[in-house]
Amino acid sequence: MKVGLTGVRIAALTAALPEQRLPLVDLAADFGALEVKRIIQSTGIETVRVAGSLRTGDLCAAAARHLLSCSDTRAADIDGIVVVTQTPDDLMPGVAVQLQQRLGLSSECVAFDINYGCSGYVYGLYQAAMLIRSGGCRRVLLCTGDVTTSLLDPADRQVRMVFGDAASATLLEAGEDHIDLLIRSEGSGRDHLYTPWMSRRHQGVSRQAGFLHMNGTAIMNFALNSVPPAINELVHHCGLALEDMSMLALHQANGFMLNYLRKLLGVERDKVPINVREVGNTGPSSIALLLASLPAGSWPEREHILLCGFGVGLSLGVARVDLRGTRIFEPVEVPQAAA
Secondary structure (H helix, E strand, C coil): CCCEEEHHHHEEEEEEECCCEHHHHHHHHHHCCHHHHHHHHHHHCEEEECCCCCCCHHHHHHHHHHHHHHCCCCHHHCCCEEEEEECCCCCCCCCHHHHHCCCCCCCCEEEEEEEECCCCCHHHHHHHHHHHHHCCCCCEEEEECCCCCHHCCCCCCHCCEEEEEEEEEEECCCCCCCHEEEEEECCCHHHECCCCECCEEEEEEEEEECCCCHHHHHHHHHHHHHHHHHHHHHHHHHCCCHHHHEEECCCCCCHHHHHHHHHHHCCCCHHHHCCCCCCCCCHHHHHHHHHHHCHHCCCCCCCCCEEEECCCCEEEEEEECCCCEEEECEEEEEEEHCC
C-alpha cells in the first residue's frame, strides 16, 4: 500500500517516560556480568525504563497533557483520538475512550485503539491523517504507548535487556502539508514476535496474557531484507532520492540493527540518529521519542524526514513527512505517584 495524503500537517509532538530506570548492570546476578556486557556492547542499550505501577493510559495521558500545555491547544479543539498500544489498561474498553474522559475531550470526539507495536507509529499517522482527510475531524491526537516490561519473562535475557516502556503524543490537524506512506504486512511471521493468550480457566480468570516471545534472528532478517527496499520504494514513489532525506528516523530496535540498516542503505551516520542507550526499545513510541529527544541544535532541514517502523505482525510502515512547521517538545518524565 502506497498513498500520498495532502491537507494534513503534524502540528506538534512529544513523549513521556517513566522515571523508574533499570540499569542492565543490575541484571548481572541473573545473567552473568560477561553476558550483560556483551548485550550492552551489541545493542547500545545500557538502561531501560520500567513503568512499574504506571499503566499505558497513565503514560499516554502524561504525554498528551504535556503536548496540550506546551502547544497551547485546548482539549475542546480535539475531535479525534487514536491510541496505538499492545498493552491496554483493560481488555475493554480501550485506552482511547478512557483518555477522552481523562483529558477532558468532548463527548463528540471519536476515540479508538489500534493493536500494533514497533510499526505502529506509522500506522497511527495513517489512521489519524485519514480521519482528517475524510472531513470528519479537524484535529486528531495520536498517542502511542506500551508497558512491555509487564509482559517479559524475567528469565528471558533476549527481551529482558532490550525492551523499555514509554508513550508519545502527536497532534495532527488540517493544513497544507503532504504525507507519503507505504505499509506492508507479513502475517506469516506471526510466530517470530507474539504474546499468547493462555486460555485455561483458573481461579475465576478466563484468560491470561502469557510472556512475550521473540525470535531475534528472524526479526533481524525481516528488517534487513524488507526495510531497505521499502524505504527506497517510497522515496522513489515521492519522486525523490534517498540523498534528499534530511533524516531517517527508524524504529529504535537496537544500535546494532540500526547501524546495519544504515550501511545497507548507504546513508551517512549523522542522518540515522540512535536513541536507545537510556531507554531501550520502546515499541510504537520509539520514533516519536527519538524526535522529541533530539537536541534542538542537532536538527537538519526538516522538509523531508523519513520515518520507518518495523516488527510485530510481521509488519512495516514507512512515511515521508514535512516537519518544518512542527513544534517538538522534550519528553516528560512520569513518577510512580502518577499511577
